[in-house]
Amino acid sequence: xxxxxxxxxxxxxxxxxxxxxxVIAQRAGVWNLGLEGLMNIGACAxxxxxxxxxxxxxxxxxxxxxxxxxxxxxxxxxxxxxxxxIIAGLGLTGLGIGGxxxxxxxxxxxxxxxxxxxxxxxxxxxxxxxxxxxxFVAAMPFVVFALWLLLKRSRFGLQLSASGEHPxxxxxxxxxxxxxxxxxxxxxxxxxxxxxxxxATRSLQFFSPGKTSRRGFMAFAAGLFGGAHPIRATxxxxxxxxxxxxxxxxxxxFGDKVPHDLLQALPYLATVFGVxxxxxxxxxxxxxxxxxxxxx
Amino acid sequence: xxxxxxxxxxxxxxxxxxxxxxxxxxxxxxxxAPQMLTAVVDGAFLRPGAVEQSLRWALPLFITAVxxxxxxxxxxxxxxxxxQFYVGAIAAAFAAEALRGGPAFIVIPLIFLAGMTGGxxxxxxPGLLKLRSGTDEVIPxxxxxxxxxxxxxxxxxxxxxxxxxxxxxxxxxxxxxxxRISNSLGLSxxxxxxxxxxxxxxxxxxxRTSFGVLASLAGRNGTMVRWQGAKLWxxxxxxxxxxxxxxxxxxTIEFMGPNGRIASGFLPTHGFTAILIALVANLxxxxxxxxxxxxxxxASAALYLPIMAGLPAAAIDIINAxxxxxxxxxTHVEKFLRLGRRSS
Numbered sequence: 190x191x192x193x194x195x196x197x198x199x200x201x202x203x204x205x206x207x208x209x210x211x212v213i214a215q216r217a218g219v220w221n222l223g224l225e226g227l228m229n230i231g232a233c234a235x236x237x238x239x240x241x242x243x244x245x246x247x248x249x250x251x252x253x254x255x256x257x258x259x260x261x262x263x264x265x266x267x268x269x270x271x272x273x274x275i276i277a278g279l280g281l282t283g284l285g286i287g288g289x290x291x292x293x294x295x296x297x298x299x300x301x302x303x304x305x306x307x308x309x310x311x312x313x314x315x316x317x318x319x320x321x322x323x324x325f326v327a328a329m330p331f332v333v334f335a336l337w338l339l340l341k342r343s344r345f346g347l348q349l350s351a352s353g354e355h356p357x358x359x360x361x362x363x364x365x366x367x368x369x370x371x372x373x374x375x376x377x378x379x380x381x382x383x384x385x386x387x388x389a390t391r392s393l394q395f396f397s398p399g400k401t402s403r404r405g406f407m408a409f410a411a412g413l414f415g416g417a418h419p420i421r422a423t424x425x426x427x428x429x430x431x432x433x434x435x436x437x438x439x440x441x442x443f444g445d446k447v448p449h450d451l452l453q454a455l456p457y458l459a460t461v462f463g464v465x466x467x468x469x470x471x472x473x474x475x476x477x478x479x480x481x482x483x484x485x
Numbered sequence: 486x487x488x489x490x491x492x493x494x495x496x497x498x499x500x501x502x503x504x505x506x507x508x509x510x511x512x513x514x515x516x517x518a519p520q521m522l523t524a525v526v527d528g529a530f531l532r533p534g535a536v537e538q539s540l541r542w543a544l545p546l547f548i549t550a551v552x553x554x555x556x557x558x559x560x561x562x563x564x565x566x567x568x569q570f571y572v573g574a575i576a577a578a579f580a581a582e583a584l585r586g587g588p589a590f591i592v593i594p595l596i597f598l599a600g601m602t603g604g605x606x607x608x609x610x611p612g613l614l615k616l617r618s619g620t621d622e623v624i625p626x627x628x629x630x631x632x633x634x635x636x637x638x639x640x641x642x643x644x645x646x647x648x649x650x651x652x653x654x655x656x657x658x659x660x661x662x663x664x665r666i667s668n669s670l671g672l673s674x675x676x677x678x679x680x681x682x683x684x685x686x687x688x689x690x691x692x693r694t695s696f697g698v699l700a701s702l703a704g705r706n707g708t709m710v711r712w713q714g715a716k717l718w719x720x721x722x723x724x725x726x727x728x729x730x731x732x733x734x735x736x737t738i739e740f741m742g743p744n745g746r747i748a749s750g751f752l753p754t755h756g757f758t759a760i761l762i763a764l765v766a767n768l769x770x771x772x773x774x775x776x777x778x779x780x781x782x783x784a785s786a787a788l789y790l791p792i793m794a795g796l797p798a799a800a801i802d803i804i805n806a807x808x809x810x811x812x813x814x815x816t817h818v819e820k821f822l823r824l825g826r827r828s829s
Contacts, residue, residue, distance in 0.1 A: 262810075263810075266810055266811060266814060270811065270814035271814060272810070272811065272812075272813040272814040273764065273813035275562075276760075276761065276764055276809055276812070276813045277809070277810050277811075277813065279757065279809055280806045280807065280808070280809030280810030280811070280812075281806070281810060282806070283802055283803070283805060283806025283809060283810075284803060284806040284807065284810065286802065286806075287799045287800070287801075287802030287803035287805075287806055288799075288803060290797075290799035290802070291514060291797060291799045291800060291803060292514075294797045294799060295514045295515060295516075295797075398799070403631065406627060410624045410627070410628075413621065413623070413624060414624070451635070451639060453635055454631075454632050454635045454636075457628045457631050457632050457635075458628075458632070460624065460628050461614075461624070461625050461628050461629075464620055464621065464624045464625060465614050465618060465620045465625070
C-alpha cells in the first residue's frame with residue numbers, strides 16, 4: 190500500500206505545482222497553455238544548474254529565473270502585443286520543448302539524456318518509508334494552502350479575480366489588470382520551475398528532451414477541471430495522478446492480456462470522463478472567444 | 486480589402502520578426518544565422534523543386550485548416566484536428582486492407598469515404614459532449630489527440646503491422662500501387678483537384694449558404710441565433726463533423742499519397758500547424774489557402790535546413806514556435822507604419 194501512495198505522491202506533486210500555476214493564470218483571465226514548455230524549461234534548467242553550480246539551491250534559483258523570464262515573455266506578447274493567449278501559450282510550449290532540446294544539443298553535442306550528480310533533498314529516515322520523497326512533496330500542502338489563502342482570502346486574490354473576470358470594472362476601482370496578470374504569470378513561472386525541478390530530480394536526476402511528456406497539458410486540464418479553485422484543482426491533479434498510477438498497475442497486472450497502448454489510454458479516458466462529469470455538475474468553466482483576454 | 490491587406494502585411498512582419506529573433510538566438514548558440522535564413526527562403530521557394538515540395542505540404546494542411554476554420558467560426562474551439570487526422574488515416578488504412586484486390590475505381594472512393602467518416606466520428610464525440618452535456622470541448626479534443634496517437638501506435642504495431650518492417654519505426658503494410666493517388670513526392674493532379682474542390686465547396690458553404698451565415702453568427706452570439714429559431718446544437722455538431730471529416734480527408738491523402746502507409750507518430754504537428762494557419766488567416770477560406778502555402782514552405786524548408794545550415798532538428802521546432810508566439814499579435818504595427826485605423 191505504501192508504495193502505491195508513494196507512487197501517487199511522486200507523480201502527483203509536480204502536477205500539483207504546475208496546476209497551481211495554471212489556476213493563478215486562469216484567475217487572472219489568461220488560459221496558459223505554455224505550462225508544458227515552462228515545466229520543460231524548469232526541469233532542464235535545474236539539471237544544468239546542478240551540473241554548473243554543484244548546488245541544489247542555486248540550481249532551483251536558476252530554474253525559477255528562467256521560468257519567470259519565459260512567463261514575462263508570454264505576458265509581454267499577449268498583453269503588449271495583444272496576441273491570442275492560447276496560440277501564444279502553445280508557441281511558448283514549443284519554445285520550451287525545442288529550446289531545451291537545442292540547449293542540451295549545443296552543450297553536449299547530442300540529444301542524449303543529461304544526468305546530474307545529485308537530486309532534490311529527500312525527507313530522510315525520520316519519515317520511514319516516505320523518506321525517499323523529496324522536500325517538495327512535503328512542502329506541497331503548505332503551498333496549496335498558501336495559494337488558497339492568497340486567491341480566496343486576500344485582497345490581492347479578489348483583485349486578481351476581478352482583473353480576470355471583469356477587467357473594465359476592476360480598472361474602474363483603480364486595479365491595473367495588466368499588472369495583475371504580470372504578477373500572476375510570474376508566480377506561475379515560479380511554480381512551474383518548482384514543478385519541473387521536482388519532476389527532473391525527484392528520484393533519478395536526469396533531463397532528456399521532451400521530458401515532461403504532456404504533463405503540462407494534464408496540469409492545465411486539472412486547473413480547468415477544478416474550476417480554477419486551488420484546492421479543487423489540486424484534487425483534480427491527484428485524480429489524474431491516481432488514474433495514471435492505476436494505469437501502470439493495470440499494465441503490470443494485465444499487460445500480457447490487454448494491449449499495452451490501450452491501457453496507457455486509461456488516464457486520458459479518465460480525464461475525459463471527469464471533465465464530462467464536472468461539466469454535468471456545472472463546475473468547469475469554458476474559454477469563450479478562443480481564450481481572448483476580456484479587455485481586448 | 487484594405488483591412489485584409491493590412492492584416493496580411495502585419496502577419497508577414499511578425500513572421501519576419503520571429504525569424505530574425507530565432508536567427509539571433511541561434512547565432513548566440515553558436516550556429517551560422519545568416520546561412521540559416523537564406524536556407525529557409527531557399528528551401529521554401531527558390532531551390533529547384535521547392536515550390537512543388539511546399540505545395541505537397543501545403544495542400545493537406547490547407548484541407549485540415551479550412552475544416553478547423555469552420556468549427557472556429559461556429560464558436561467551437563476544436564483543437565482535436567491532430568486526432569481526427571490520425572483516425573481518418575487509420576480508418577482509411579483499415580478500409581484499404583479490407584478491400585485489397587478490388588478494382589481501383591471502386592476501392593479509392595471507398596477509402597476516402599472511410600477516412601472522412603473516421604475523422605468525422607472522432608470529432609463527433611467531443612462535439613456531443615459539448616453540446617449535449619455542456620462539457621468544455623478543449624480538454625476532450627486535446628485528450629482525443631493523445632488517444633488517437635496511442636491508437637495509431639496500437640494499430641501499426643498490432644492489426645495493421647507490416648511484418649517485413651524493421652524494428653525502428655512500426656508502420657502499416659504499404660498501400661498497393663494501384664490505389665496510390667500520388668508518388669512519394671506527394672504532388673499529383675488528384676490531390677490538387679481535391680484541394681481545389683474542398684476550397685470551393687467550403688467557400689460556398691461559409692459565404693453563400695444559410696448554414697454558413699448562421700454558424701458564423703452562432704459563433705459570435707449564440708443566444709441571438711437560438712432566439713431566431715435556429716437549432717444551435719445542430720449547427721455546432723455539423724460544424725464539428727465537417728471539420729473532423731476534412732481533417733480525416735487530409736489524413737487519407739497523406740496515407741494514399743506521399744506516405745503510402747501509416748506509421749506510428751507520423752506528422753505529429755499537422756493539426757497544430759493547421760490550427761495556426763486557420764487563426765493566422767482569420768478563418769477566411771481564401772486567406773487559409775495563402776497562409777497554408779506559406780506554412781507549407783516552412784515545412785519544406787524544415788527538411789532542408791539540417792542539411793544546408795547544419796542546424797539540429799530542434800531548430801525547426803523553435804522557428805515554428807516563435808512564429809506561433811508572435812503571429813497573432815495585432816498591435817502597434819499599423820501605428821508604427823501609419824497605415825490607418827486599427828482593425829481587430
